[in-house]
Amino acid sequence: MRSSPASGPGYNVRAVERAMELLSALAGGDPALGVTELAERLGLHKSTVHRLLVTLEGGGFVEQDQVSGRYRLGLKLFELGAVVGARQELRCEALPYMRDLSAKSGHTVHLVLLSGYDPIYVEKVENPHSVVSYSQIGKKLPLHATAAGKVLLAHLPPADQEEVLRGPLAAYTPNTITDPAVLREHLARIVKQGYALDNEELELGLRCVAAPIRGARGHVVASLSLSGLSATLTPERLPGLTAAARETALAISHRLGYSEALSLLRQG
Known part of the structure; x- marks a missing residue:
């Protein structure tokens, strides 16, 4: 739990930044987006976006529609927002x-x-x-x-x-x-x-x-x-x-x- 004194651009983790950008893209108004659409919006390779989505899905931060294969924000974010x-x-x-x-x-x-x-x-x-x-x-x-x-x-x-x-x-x-x-x-x-x-x-x-x-x-x-x-x-x-x-x-x-x-x- 202890907070770190480190902060600022020199301590930024690129993977975390990309994950935040991905979540922001999913919150942009479209109900759900596919890997290709997200990759285009973020300027990232599809494999990178897919890895991020799989990781976020494991934590409940995003969910995949089993029919369309598209992704939407998960209930974990609702839980954190409630806090x-x-x-x-x-x-x-x-x-x-x-x-x-x-x-x-x-x-x-x-x-x-x-x-x-x-x-x-x-x-x-x-x-x-x-x-x-x-x-x-x-x-x-x-x-x-x-x-x-x-x-x-x-x-x-x-x-x-x-x-x-x-x-x-x-x-x-x-x-x-x-x-x-x-x-x-x-x-x-x-x-x-x-x-x-x-x-x-x-x-x-x-x-x-x-x-x-x-x-x-x-x-x-x-x-x-x-x-x-x-x-x-x-x-x-x-x-x-x-x-x-x-x-x-x-x-x-x-x-x-x-x-x-x-x-x-x-x-x-």
């Missing part, structure tokens, strides 16, 4: 609750999803009294050094969690947890207590609290975080802010179909 759609639905469902939490708490609120092992800000509601300048939508953040990241890390499958713990675990401040054994225990407490704290672990002067958002099946699909300056997000205020973040995350989870959210909300 993207679900993420967009999550943002739409979460945003009103995020605005409410920001207004009531006086702090900035983030919605964070995982891409590989990279937590990414996908939504942000700034509060004029607590602007967090380091965050922006689309920006990656450390998995082990932020409250939102630690919530997601704590709920990863054991094998994936251990891969992250093998490091390297960069130190961003003196408070960053970089000892795998200490972090492992810390993550277990996060699962038990239902929230995570970032005590100036990414940037001195900033604190954060985060809670998990669960999907219909109960698995963690995102994290909701509340961030602010340490001078305002004080230890005295943390219990109330933590409770507010957890309640908001549960309310969003309920909107996503998590059946146990209501009973947990009633328990306080």
Whole structure:
């Protein structure tokens, strides 16, 4: 799952580029196309197109009509598109609750999803009294050094969690947890207590609290975080802010179909 830092034209794989061009051609409006037609449109040899189609068919990305022999897009793409759609639905469902939490708490609120092992800000509601300048939508953040990241890390499958713990675990401040054994225990407490704290672990002067958002099946699909300056997000205020973040995350989870959210909300 770990994402690679390599990117750019120098790392492009030509076969993958051709496969993407082929899928785009099949999505161009014609219900189905044959090998010859695809080869002409892409400027490729028919044998190359055929190999690509056989490979993509094996993964469910294209399907061949058994009567005409032509190819069309496969249901695997519908499955992947549904995942993207679900993420967009999550943002739409979460945003009103995020605005409410920001207004009531006086702090900035983030919605964070995982891409590989990279937590990414996908939504942000700034509060004029607590602007967090380091965050922006689309920006990656450390998995082990932020409250939102630690919530997601704590709920990863054991094998994936251990891969992250093998490091390297960069130190961003003196408070960053970089000892795998200490972090492992810390993550277990996060699962038990239902929230995570970032005590100036990414940037001195900033604190954060985060809670998990669960999907219909109960698995963690995102994290909701509340961030602010340490001078305002004080230890005295943390219990109330933590409770507010957890309640908001549960309310969003309920909107996503998590059946146990209501009973947990009633328990306080």
